Amino acid sequence: MKLSESKVIRGLNGFASFALVLYIIILIVSVFNSGVPNATKGIKWYTVFNVKAEEKVEKSMVSADDGLNNWFNRGFLVSETKMSSVSLRFKSYSDLFSFSAIIFQLAYLCYFLCIGFLILLIKRFFKSLTKDEVFTRKNVSIIICCSVVLMLLPSLRWITQELLINCINNLKLNDSGYNISNGVGLFDTETLIGLVLLAFGLAFKVGVDIKQENEAFV
Numbered sequence: 001m002k003l004s005e006s007k008v009i010r011g012l013n014g015f016a017s018f019a020l021v022l023y024i025i026i027l028i029v030s031v032f033n034s035g036v037p038n039a040t041k042g043i044k045w046y047t048v049f050n051v052k053a054e055e056k057v058e059k060s061m062v063s064a065d066d067g068l069n070n071w072f073n074r075g076f077l078v079s080e081t082k083m084s085s086v087s088l089r090f091k092s093y094s095d096l097f098s099f100s101a102i103i104f105q106l107a108y109l110c111y112f113l114c115i116g117f118l119i120l121l122i123k124r125f126f127k128s129l130t131k132d133e134v135f136t137r138k139n140v141s142i143i144i145c146c147s148v149v150l151m152l153l154p155s156l157r158w159i160t161q162e163l164l165i166n167c168i169n170n171l172k173l174n175d176s177g178y179n180i181s182n183g184v185g186l187f188d189t190e191t192l193i194g195l196v197l198l199a200f201g202l203a204f205k206v207g208v209d210i211k212q213e214n215e216a217f218v
Contacts, residue, residue: 004132013126020123023116030112042089043096046108048164050157052183053084053176083183088168100170104163111156118149135204135211143201150194157184 003009034044090096125142133139161182168174 002132003129009129013130016123016126020119023119027112027116042091043093044090045087047085047087048161049085050083050183051086051161052181053082053178056177056179086180095171098171100167104167107160107163111160114149114153114156118146121146135208137208140201140205140208143197143204147194147198147201150190150197153190154188155186158182158186
């Protein structure tokens with residue numbers, strides 16, 4: 001049976017098409033819609049997740065001896081971290097089009113465009129499978145590109161959060177009572193998945209080269 005006749009492959013191709021259309025709709029809505037609730041005043045609203053937030057009011061400090069006793073003697077330890085979603089609302093065009101705000105918005109848009117590019121690559125890969133095109137250089141390029149995009153996503157998230165914090169500090173918009181800092185790292189699960197996918201892509205490339213050499217020999 002050919003891959004083009006497989007219901008699973010056709011189903012995955014259809015699902016990828018649906019995901020791509022849904023992404024385009026979400027992207028258009030997010031770009032042209034302010035995102036600000038009708039009951040509030042504002043021009044544009046951005047929400048960023050996994051930002052580290054700490055109360056500005058200082059709490060009673062634990063002594064160094066107590067901390068060491070907890071570490072060495074207790075079997076169950078809790079290290080409290082407060083990861084929050086931060087919603088930044090621009091109330092004036094001067095803030096929205098300030099340099100720090102524009103740089104943040106470009107990074108925010110770049111991150112979501114990378115996600116869309118990843119969905120498009122997956123769609124192209126399944127589309128080629130429906131045409132019985134498996135061991136081709138195009139598919140090798142798709143797999144390697146997917147791995148690179150996956151490895152870039154954590155770095156783009158980190159950059160976006162840094163620019164968000166920089167924008168809030170420069171425009172003095174933090175009236176929440178919390179100190180915020182970057183809560184994501186430059187490496188995450190996507191980095192490992194990207195590395196595995198890159199190894200698979202390179203192995204796939206070897207298979208394509210061997211296939212083309214055999215065809216040329218015949």
